[in-house]
Amino acid sequence: MTCDATGVIAAIRSAAAVVDEHRDELVDLDREIGDADHGENLKRGFTAVLSKLDNAGDTPGAVLKVVASTLISTVGGAAGPLYGTAFLRAAAKLGTTGTLTPESVVDALDAALEGVVARGKAEAGDKTMVDALTPAVAAARAASGSVADVLKAAADAADQGAQDTVPLVARKGRASYLGERSAGHMDPGARSTALLLRAFADAAQGATP
Amino acid sequence: MTCDATGVIAAIRSAAAVVDEHRDELVDLDREIGDADHGENLKRGFTAVLSKLDNAGDTPGAVLKVVASTLISTVGGAAGPLYGTAFLRAAAKLGTTGTLTPESVVDALDAALEGVVARGKAEAGDKTMVDALTPAVAAARAASGSVADVLKAAADAADQGAQDTVPLVARKGRASYLGERSAGHMDPGARSTALLLRAFADAAQGATP
Amino acid sequence: MKKIINDPSTVVEESLRGLAAAHGDILKVRTEPAVIYRADAPVTGKVAVISGGGSGHEPLHGGFVGLGMLDAAAPGPVFTSPTPDQVQAAVEHVDGGAGVLLIVKNYTGDVLNFETAAEFASADGVDVRTVVIDDDVAVKDSLYTAGRRGVGGTALLEKIVGGAAEGGYNLDECEALARRVIASVRSMGVALTACTVPHVGEPSFVLEDDEIEIGIGIHGEPGRRRVPHQPADQLVRTLLDPVLEDLPFASGDRVLLFTNSMGGTPLVELYLAHGIAERLLAERGITVERRLVGPYVTSLEMQGMSLTVLKVDDEMLRWWDAPVRTAALRWGA
Amino acid sequence: MKKIINDPSTVVEESLRGLAAAHGDILKVRTEPAVIYRADAPVTGKVAVISGGGSGHEPLHGGFVGLGMLDAAAPGPVFTSPTPDQVQAAVEHVDGGAGVLLIVKNYTGDVLNFETAAEFASADGVDVRTVVIDDDVAVKDSLYTAGRRGVGGTALLEKIVGGAAEGGYNLDECEALARRVIASVRSMGVALTACTVPHVGEPSFVLEDDEIEIGIGIHGEPGRRRVPHQPADQLVRTLLDPVLEDLPFASGDRVLLFTNSMGGTPLVELYLAHGIAERLLAERGITVERRLVGPYVTSLEMQGMSLTVLKVDDEMLRWWDAPVRTAALRWGA
């Protein structure tokens, strides 16, 4: 992947493929502690995104803005506005820059996390996507190296973060209605965050810088 | 059993017991080719009859008239008016006679059959209670001996008649909606007719005349 | 069996208590024998329209008692026709001196029990007429069967004739209108799942995961044939084709289309099916003048639906549109 | 999964087509984004009342669009909140210049999506207020949860506020009334069976033959606890006690009692449960002033029910009684 708009478009395409592949898994996770639609919601959203990617923009930020508004207007549920905000804030952070750098990627991830928290008011430990995104941002910031290295660190940490939601009792979102019974299941939003970051990291493999 | 009102009351009590005992069987038969209520309908009816039997009357006819009106007002469904009519016609045939004779029993059975046919318009072979009652009347008429003998002949023939409904395709009642699919099941009304006649025959064992 | 009941033998009685509590402004309930009747009955000088049948098909018939529809309903035990006493008591409660029309669904039990009641009421000097509705095309009508069943068309019949009775039709006119509606209405149903009668405790029949029962009745009695489950487009056609061929309905006809849930089918599916039926009728050049969509003639919790098509004229439309104020149907009042 | 559908991904769209065909005199439907709105919208000078949410709860909300209730509803996919575009389009269709009240059920997704839409509409100069209903006592309300869910009380809220808006209330008055209704209404539900979301194809949870789920939501999400099935007398008490203790409701209170089916529970059971609830309230000295009984806030084909109790005053009763003309609720018009 290149670190310009074309590369970002390619990364979004692989993210869409990953969502498609894991749709049933995300539905099943949401069935356990939610309402069984998370995979379907994201699939609907990323399918719409795919149809908008051609000529989505000349800069990474412009592309991510199209992704954001498409997700907001097609995903629905809690995940729609949250992921929409995440991509929107990342886009805003990147501004009009034409090429991603490891630093700008970290800053964009950080902005995404802040957006999700601002919108959803969840804290770490509430068993939400924040529990994947928070360690991901920290790991990305601590990592050194290329965009690919930063994203790999983020994805690894997000994987672990998603895994760590299993024993938690949910305090936000639909899973919170279950109280204690929400423990013992992975949070679907944390899992999808980890999947998206992994897709971006894989797409960035061998990218420069 | 004696062949007066007291004896008839006793016979009706055993019939009620038999209905209670076979309630589930009749429900199951009706479930196969009807609407799964025949046993419940008769049980409801005979339970009501039991509560009216004390001092129901001084003659067999008077007792049967109480049975008839109670069945009509509690059974519902097809069986209510049909059995109600059967008992009513039998009661009318017996008139004010104080003691049953083998001949009067045969005539009463015949009147009951005529009543059922008049009301329900079924012919032999239509897969209804008529298929149990028709051979029962014929066998009773052909039999010689006591009231008990006559009733035993009727019950035996009704058993066979009910059995013979199994291969028939129903042309009356709810089972007729099934068309060919009604074949292979015993008609619940034919079965209940056989059960009632057997209860009467058993109660009459050793009766005089 | 999981049901919200206390005891299978008191289901109907307890349910009637709740019905009375819920709709005291519209109807009253009496027991032993059980009758649901208009709160303002008898309406002097008005033809009284009475129906009834087994319970478990709610809102039919009790939910249709009230201004502009039924004067009384006689509710039998679940899926079992009521007794003559109930119908006689209904007549006594609502007879307003202008005669009584009995609307009976064509089942042997219903016909026999209403017949008996009619004899008694006539003997008491009441002018009683009986009409028997038999709109189910799934069943062969011939001299050698119990004939067609009364199903979805019953709701339409009760509304139209009830409206006319409220509007001042005399008994002859009510009866004639009823016979015309019966001659003009046809229905067909399908079950996706069976229902469980409380006193039985087990499903009335068993359908596999991919099987449906075409030509289902409303008493949990099996239908005409089992076929694999099919997409809605095809399923609606499977129901509608025999209905349209039967009367037959032809291009240029004006109809009322009634898309009915058997109880357990949710509205999202029912409206979907209704949309398909509208499209198919339009394709045939048949004009849908009025429609009714919802669970009105049900079979407990059964999943499935039925389609009813009534060929209408201005007279029928007038009484369909007339004010009605019942628990289940209400407009203009 | 046996459903009357063609394709899980087009269920809502096809169902809306049928809804529009069935009720053309009351409502219109537009797609991409999907909105159901009053046939006569916008009503100039009237506060517009808009709600919406995931589909699968029909007749909520689309069945409540019409005179005296909602001006528009935004239907999301099954059990998924609608997107901001839908809500924005709804506002555009029905804004009559007197401001817009958004009625939102308290779910994270609904709140976030409506919030976004409200921001856009406000930016366009529309006076938009949002009220969030959270009547479900099964869920703990605390700073550390998503808070209580909006369930059955939503239907009552939409009727009362819709009536007031039709009756001439301005936006401040509508909002104040809505907040008072929300503060006065409590609900609790139970599932006897699970439901199956079309795009999932399997039941959302599994209940054994003798198990029920207390405190169920309306999205097939599991409830608070599983208990053995119980007789109706006890079950109704299990639902009603926490509702009454919560507000709390006390002797002398006047209430509206809403006995709601989750979809698959037949009316015969629902009225039975309603009768029990009426008796229990009477025993506590609580006066039932009005009642609503039926499947109004459902969860597809789920069997089960909920009880909603609203403490009413004369103002609420006035707008409850006011004319309404929608697909699902209709009186006085």
Ligand SMILES: Nc1ncnc2c1ncn2[C@@H]1O[C@H](COP(=O)(O)OP(=O)(O)O)[C@@H](O)[C@H]1O
């Ligand atoms: N307040 C919140 N803050 C952050 N994430 C949240 C919040 N509420 C829910 N989520 C995330 O959204 C996911 C559920 O998304 P989805 O199933 O698409 O929406 P819904 O819950 O409306 O059905 C949860 O698994 C969780 O990770």
Ligand SMILES: Nc1ncnc2c1ncn2[C@@H]1O[C@H](COP(=O)(O)OP(=O)(O)O)[C@@H](O)[C@H]1O
């Ligand atoms: N026309 C008829 N003539 C004689 N017997 C009939 C007729 N119709 C039905 N039956 C009898 O009634 C029985 C069914 O009774 P039941 O189940 O109590 O009533 P329903 O069919 O109304 O549910 C049938 O098995 C049959 O024997």
Ligand SMILES: [Mg+2]
């Ligand atoms: Mg979800």
Ligand SMILES: [Mg+2]
């Ligand atoms: Mg039967």
Ligand SMILES: [Mg+2]
């Ligand atoms: Mg029956």
Ligand SMILES: [Mg+2]
């Ligand atoms: Mg959802």
